Amino acid sequence: xxxxxxxxxxxxxxxxxxxxxxxxxxxxxxxxxxxxxxxxxxxxxxxxxxxxxxxxxxxxxxxxxxxxxxxxxxxxxxxxxxxxxxxxxxxxxxxxxxxxxxxxxxxxxxxxxxxxxxxxxxxxxxxxxxxxxxxxxxxxxxxxxxxxxxxxxxxxxxxxxxxxxxxxxxxxxxxxxxxxxxxxxxxxxxxxxxxxxxxxxxxxxxxxxxxxxxxxxxxxxxxxxxxxxxxxxxxxxxxxxxxxxxxxxxxxxxxxxxxxxxxxxxxxxxxxxxxxxxxxxxxxxxxxxxxxxxxxxxxxxx
DNA sequence: AGCGAGCCCTGCGCGC
DNA sequence: TGCGCGCAGGGCTCGC
Numbered sequence: 001x002x003x004x005x006x007x008x009x010x011x012x013x014x015x016x017x018x019x020x021x022x023x024x025x026x027x028x029x030x031x032x033x034x035x036x037x038x039x040x041x042x043x044x045x046x047x048x049x050x051x052x053x054x055x056x057x058x059x060x061x062x063x064x065x066x067x068x069x070x071x072x073x074x075x076x077x078x079x080x081x082x083x084x085x086x087x088x089x090x091x092x093x094x095x096x097x098x099x100x101x102x103x104x105x106x107x108x109x110x111x112x113x114x115x116x117x118x119x120x121x122x123x124x125x126x127x128x129x130x131x132x133x134x135x136x137x138x139x140x141x142x143x144x145x146x147x148x149x150x151x152x153x154x155x156x157x158x159x160x161x162x163x164x165x166x167x168x169x170x171x172x173x174x175x176x177x178x179x180x181x182x183x184x185x186x187x188x189x190x191x192x193x194x195x196x197x198x199x200x201x202x203x204x205x206x207x208x209x210x211x212x213x214x215x216x217x218x219x220x221x222x223x224x225x226x227x228x229x230x231x232x233x234x235x236x237x238x239x240x241x242x243x244x245x246x247x248x249x250x251x252x253x254x255x256x257x258x259x260x261x262x263x264x265x266x267x268x269x270x271x272x273x274x275x276x277x278x279x280x281x282x283x284x285x286x287x288x289x290x291x292x293x294x295x296x297x298x299x300x301x302x
Numbered sequence: 303a304g305c306g307a308g309c310c311c312t313g314c315g316c317g318c
Numbered sequence: 319t320g321c322g323c324g325c326a327g328g329g330c331t332c333g334c
Contacts, residue, residue, distance in 0.1 A: 002327040002328060003327060003328095006327075032310090032311080035310085036330095061327095061328075061329095080328080080329080081327090081328085082310095082311090082327095082328055082329080083311090083312095083326065083327060083328055083329095084311090084312080084313095084326085084327080084328095098312090119311095119312095120311085120312055120313065121310090121311045121312050121313080121326085121328095122310080122311050122312075123310070123311065123312095123328060123329075124328085177304090178304090178305095179304085179305070179306095183305090183306095186328090188328090188329075195327055195328070196326090196327060196328090197327055198327090242327075244326090244327080245314090247326095247327090248327070265327090285306085285307095286307080286308090287325090287326080287327090287328095288325085288326090
């Protein structure tokens with residue numbers, strides 16, 4: 001369940017279960033889910049077995065679980081859900097189809113449970129990674145105060161719900177981009193956490209065409225777009241994220257409700273909630289762009 | 303250096 | 319009923 005609100009729902013669900021828990025055993029059912037792990041399957045299993053986890057942290061769509069480590073050698077399990085990943089917390093006898101990796105956890109208060117990493121398409125992954133200091137000295141992400149971030153996440157920008165996200169740096173970089181604004185919203189090195197759904201929803205709310213060159217946006221429109229991004233992400237989070245089917249669920253397997261609140265994404269052929277004209281779907285970056293051709297027109301640069 | 307295409311995968315729903 | 323095609327919420331790497 002890929003975008004920021006869905007990953008945050010997972011992080012928040014995971015936090016109480018993993019914080020202070022020990023990894024009793026590790027089973028890898030499909031080695032392809034370790035594509036990003038810098039070592040063989042056995043290395044992943046050996047290094048995790050017996051380790052204690054300290055927190056569940058998120059930046060953008062990346063999730064990590066810091067591990068109890070020797071001083072000066074901080075490490076974490078880094079997980080990315082890709083297009084179809086789920087993290088499910090289950091009883092010890094529970095089996096989930098398409099489980100690629102399973103961690104069995106022992107928690108001093110909550111007892112034993114299974115953490116099943118489920119991923120149909122295997123675009124997601126788990127890996128052990130070193131934690132390095134953040135360049136700004138601020139916490140690495142949501143859910144943990146340490147100013148550390150996995151090396152695999154260090155090149156990703158902070159997400160717009162992060163208190164340390166720097167609006168002015170974002171606007172400055174935006175002003176130097178000649179590509180379409182949607183491409184910028186999806187570029188995780190500029191702003192993280194936004195995917196296809198929330199890009200389309202934010203652009204609809206801000207009445208901006210997805211191909212409008214980023215640099216051509218006035219500062220006021222850029223500001224308004226960032227505000228809409230934050231509003232859409234916050235609302236989606238409050239509704240538990242967007243679920244179209246049983247594939248996108250929280251750690252207990254429950255769906256979110258934001259799919260009922262979508263104005264543009266997946267609404268092609270239906271009337272625009274603002275003007276009543278039909279929402280269109282264009283092919284863009286090998287995926288769909290959903291927008292209202294009347295409300296979201298290309299504009300001359302200002 | 304920035305940008306766009308291609309690729310990594312599986313499974314579902316639709317139209318023929 | 320069966321099959322092929324297009325579609326799906328992401329990100330990395332490689333050419334130009």
